[in-house]
Amino acid sequence: MTLQFTSxxxxxxxxxxxxxxxxxxxxxxxxxxxxxxxxPLILLGLPPLGLGRMYPRLLDRARxxxxxxxxxATLELPGSGDRPRWPALDQARADLRRVMTAGEPVTEAIIDxxxxxLVDRAAAEARTALDALLALPxxxxxxxxxxxxxxxxxxxxxxxxxxxxxxxxxxxxxPRAILEEARRVTIPLHVLLQWDDEGNxxxxxxxxxxxxxxxxxxxxxxxxxxxxxxxxxxxxAASFFGRHLR
Amino acid sequence: MTLQFTSxxxxxxxxxxxxxxxxxxxxxxxxxxxxxxxxPLILLGLPPLGLGRMYPRLLDRARxxxxxxxxxATLELPGSGDRPRWPALDQARADLRRVMTAGEPVTEAIIDxxxxxLVDRAAAEARTALDALLALPxxxxxxxxxxxxxxxxxxxxxxxxxxxxxxxxxxxxxPRAILEEARRVTIPLHVLLQWDDEGNxxxxxxxxxxxxxxxxxxxxxxxxxxxxxxxxxxxxAASFFGRHLR
Numbered sequence: 001m002t003l004q005f006t007s008x009x010x011x012x013x014x015x016x017x018x019x020x021x022x023x024x025x026x027x028x029x030x031x032x033x034x035x036x037x038x039x040p041l042i043l044l045g046l047p048p049l050g051l052g053r054m055y056p057r058l059l060d061r062a063r064x065x066x067x068x069x070x071x072x073a074t075l076e077l078p079g080s081g082d083r084p085r086w087p088a089l090d091q092a093r094a095d096l097r098r099v100m101t102a103g104e105p106v107t108e109a110i111i112d113x114x115x116x117x118l119v120d121r122a123a124a125e126a127r128t129a130l131d132a133l134l135a136l137p138x139x140x141x142x143x144x145x146x147x148x149x150x151x152x153x154x155x156x157x158x159x160x161x162x163x164x165x166x167x168x169x170x171x172x173x174x175p176r177a178i179l180e181e182a183r184r185v186t187i188p189l190h191v192l193l194q195w196d197d198e199g200n201x202x203x204x205x206x207x208x209x210x211x212x213x214x215x216x217x218x219x220x221x222x223x224x225x226x227x228x229x230x231x232x233x234x235x236x237a238a239s240f241f242g243r244h245l246r
Numbered sequence: 247m248t249l250q251f252t253s254x255x256x257x258x259x260x261x262x263x264x265x266x267x268x269x270x271x272x273x274x275x276x277x278x279x280x281x282x283x284x285x286p287l288i289l290l291g292l293p294p295l296g297l298g299r300m301y302p303r304l305l306d307r308a309r310x311x312x313x314x315x316x317x318x319a320t321l322e323l324p325g326s327g328d329r330p331r332w333p334a335l336d337q338a339r340a341d342l343r344r345v346m347t348a349g350e351p352v353t354e355a356i357i358d359x360x361x362x363x364l365v366d367r368a369a370a371e372a373r374t375a376l377d378a379l380l381a382l383p384x385x386x387x388x389x390x391x392x393x394x395x396x397x398x399x400x401x402x403x404x405x406x407x408x409x410x411x412x413x414x415x416x417x418x419x420x421p422r423a424i425l426e427e428a429r430r431v432t433i434p435l436h437v438l439l440q441w442d443d444e445g446n447x448x449x450x451x452x453x454x455x456x457x458x459x460x461x462x463x464x465x466x467x468x469x470x471x472x473x474x475x476x477x478x479x480x481x482x483a484a485s486f487f488g489r490h491l492r
Contacts, residue, residue, distance in 0.1 A: 195456070195465070206452070209467070210441070216476070219441070219467035221455070230462070232489060236482050243478060 001025075003132035015066045017059075022129055026051060026082065027075040030062035031138055035069075038140035040245040041133060043126060043156075043163075044074040045148015047172075048089075048118070050081030061146070064234065068242050071139055075129050077149070078121045089118060111173040115151050119178065123155045130162055144241045150208075151178040157185045165244035166190070167237045170205035171197055171226055182211040189217040190240040192233055197226045247271075249378035261312045263305075268375055272297060272328065273321040276308035277384055281315075284386035286491040287379060289372060289402075289409075290320040291394015293418075294335075294364070296327030307392070310480065314488050317385055321375050323395070324367045335364060357419040361397050365424065369401045376408055390487045396454075397424040403431045411490035412436070413483045416451035417443055417472055428457040435463040436486040438479055443472045 001023035008018045010033055018029045028051070031039060042065050044058055051058075051074065062072040079086030092113040099106055126145075133139050142164030145156050150168050157166040158181045166185075170193040189212055193205050209219045218240070222230050247269035254264045256279055264275045274297070277285060288311050290304055297304075297320065308318040325332030338359040345352055372391075379385050388410030391402050396414050403412040404427045413436040435458055439451050455465045464486070468479050 195463075215469060217441075217469055218476075218479070219465070221465035221467075223461060223463055230464075232485065233464070235485065239478065239481065 001128055001132070003129075003136075005029075011059075011063070015063055017062075022075065022125075022132055024083070025076055025125060025129075027073060027129065028058070028062070029071065029073045029133065030059075030066055031071040032066050032069070035138065038138055039069065039071040040142055040144070041071045041073060041139050042144040042146050042241055042245070043130070044072050044146050045153055046074060046077050046080070047148060048077050048080045051076045052081055061234070064238055065241070068238055068246070070144075070241065070245055073129065073133055075125060078118065078125065088113070106173065108176060112175045112177070115149070115173065115175050116177065118149065119151045119155045122149070122152045123159070126152070126156055127160060130160070134162070142245055144245050146237070146241070150174060154178050154182050154185065154208075157187055157189065158182070163187065165241060167192070167240060169229075170194075170208065171200050173201075174204060174208055179208060179211050182208055183213050185212050186214055188240075188244050189214050190237055191217065191219045192229060192237070193219060193221040194226055194228060195221045195223055200226065247374055247378070249375075249382075257305075257309070261309055263308075268321065268371075268378055270329070271322055271371060271375075273319060273375065274304070274308070275317065275319045275379065276305075276312055277317040278312050278315070281384065284384055285315065285317040286388055286390070287317045287319060287385050288390040288392050288487055288491070289376070290318050290392050291399055292320055292323050292326070293394060294323050294326045297322045298327055307480070310484055311487070314484055314492070316390075316487065316491055319375065319379055321371060324364065324371065334359070352419065354422060358421045358423070361395070361419065361421050362423065364395065365397045365401045368395070368398045369405070372398070372402055373406060376406070380408070388491055390491050392483070392487070396420060400424050400428050400431065400454075403433055403435065404428070409433065411487060413438070413486060415475075416440075416454065417446050419447075420450060420454055425454060425457050428454055429459050431458050432460055434486070434490050435460050436483055437463065437465045438475060438483070439465060439467040440472055440474060441467045441469055446472065 003022050006019045014033055016031050016033045020027050065072040076083050079089045095110050141162050143162045144165045145163050146167040147169050151174055153168045156163055165188045167190040191209050222233050250267050252265045260279055262277050262279045266273050311318040322329055325335045341356050387408050389408045390411045391409050392413040393415050397420055399414045402409055411434045416439040437455050468476050
C-alpha cells in the first residue's frame with residue numbers, strides 16, 4: 001500500500017502535521033517542524049470511535065511527543081470513522097450493547113468476536129504503516145506504541161520487533177487468547193488503569209498486567225472514569241517513552 | 247521536647263545536612279544550602295531498620311528533594327537504631343519471624359502487636375518533630391510525608407492536618423484498624439507497590455489503595471522485590487511532591 005500525503009500544516013511553528021492515506025486508510029503524521037536528525041516514532045493507537053472524534057486528544061499527545069523530540073503517527077481503525085463499515089464488527093458491538101443493557105454477563109464469545117478479527121486486521125495495518133513511515137528519511141526506529149484498543153497493543157508488543165516500548169491503557173475487554181499473548185511480551189511496558197473505569201473490569205486489568213512477560217513493566221492506576229486520566233499520568237507516560245526511545 | 251542540632255555539613259555546596267536530637271530521638275534535616283524563602287518540608291518515614299543502615303538511601307532522597315526546592319527531615323523510629331529497645335515490639339517481631347519460618351499464617355493479633363503501638367508512638371513523635379521543625383525560620387508548610395512503615399503514613403495522612411500530600415510504599419503488613427483509618431484519608435496520595443515484593447501481600451496492598459478516601463490517588467506498581475524500586479519510580483514520586491508542595 002502506498003503512503004500519500006493529503007494535507008500539510010505547521011502548528012505554532014513547532015509541529016508539522018501531515019494528513020495521509022495508506023491505500024484507503026486515513027492517518028496523520030506529526031513531526032518536529034525542524035529536526036536535524038531522523039526522529040523516533042510513537043504510533044498512537046485509536047479507540048474505535050473514529051479519528052475525527054479523537055483528533056483533539058491525539059493532537060495533544062502528538063504535541064507532547066514532538067516537544068520531547070519524538071514524532072507521532074496514527075491510523076484509522078478498520079470499520080471506524082470514514083472507513084467502510086465492517087458488518088461482523090457492528091454485529092459484535094450490537095451484541096455487546098444488548099447484553100450490557102440487559103445486565104447479562106458478557107460472554108467470551110462476544111469478547112472474542114468484538115476483538116480478535118479487529119486485532120488481526122489492525123495489527124497487520126499498523127505493520128504496513130510502519131513499513132511506509134519508517135521509509136521516510138525524517139523517521140527512524142525504535143518505535144513506541146501508545147494507547148488505543150489494548151488487545152491491539154498487546155499483539156503488536158508481542159510480535160512486532162520494531163516496537164521497543166509500549167504504553168497501554170487498560171480500558172476494554174481482553175480475550176483469553178490475548179491474555180496468553182501477553183505472556184510473550186518482553187519489551188518495557190507502561191500500563192495505565194483508571195481505577196473506577198465504568199467500562200472496565202479492574203481485576204481483569206490487574207490479571208493482564210500480571211501476565212505480561214516483561215522484566216520492566218509499570219502499572220499506573222489513577223482515580224476516575226475512562227476519560228478522567230489526570231494530566232500528570234500523561235507526563236509520566238511521556239517520561240517512559242523518553243527513556244526508551246530517545 | 248527540644249530540638250538541638252548536633253552536627254552540620256555542606257554536601258556538594260548544595261545541601262546543608264544537620265543532625266539533630268529531639269529530646270532523645272536522633273534525626274536529620276536537609277535543606278537547600280542557600281534558599282531565599284522558607285522551604286516546604288518532606289518528612290521521610292523510616293522502616294524499622296535504623297537510621298544508620300538507611301542513611302545512604304535517605305540521603306539520595308533528601309538530595310532529590312533539595313534539588314526540587316524542598317527540604318527533607320527524618321526521625322529514628324522508637325525501638326530502632328541507637329534508641330532504647332522496646333521489648334514488646336521485639337517480642338512481636340520474634341513472633342512474626344517464628345510463624346513465617348514455620349510457614350504458619352500471620353495472624354491479625356501478630357500484625358496488630360507489631361504495628362499499632364508503633365504507629366501510636368511514631369505518629370506522636372512525628373507531630374512533635376513537625377512542631378519543632380516548622381518553628382525554624384527556614385522551613386514552612388505544606389508538609390509531605392514519604393515512605394517508611396505504611397501504617398504510620400496512613401495514620402499521619404488521616405489525622406495530621408499539616409501534611410498535604412503523602413507518598414506511601416506498600417511494603418508491610420497493615421492492621422485492619424489502619425485499613426479503616428485509610429477510608430478517612432482525603433489528601434493526595436502517591437502509592438508505590440513492588441509487584442513481586444516477597445515480604446508483601448499484593449492483594450492486601452490493592453485493598454488498601456482501594457480503601458483510601460482521597461479523590462486524587464495514584465498507584466504505581468513496578469516489577470521486582472522490596473528493594474528493587476526503579477529509579478524512574480523515584481522521579482515520578484518527586485513530580486508528585488513538586489505538584490503538591492511547591
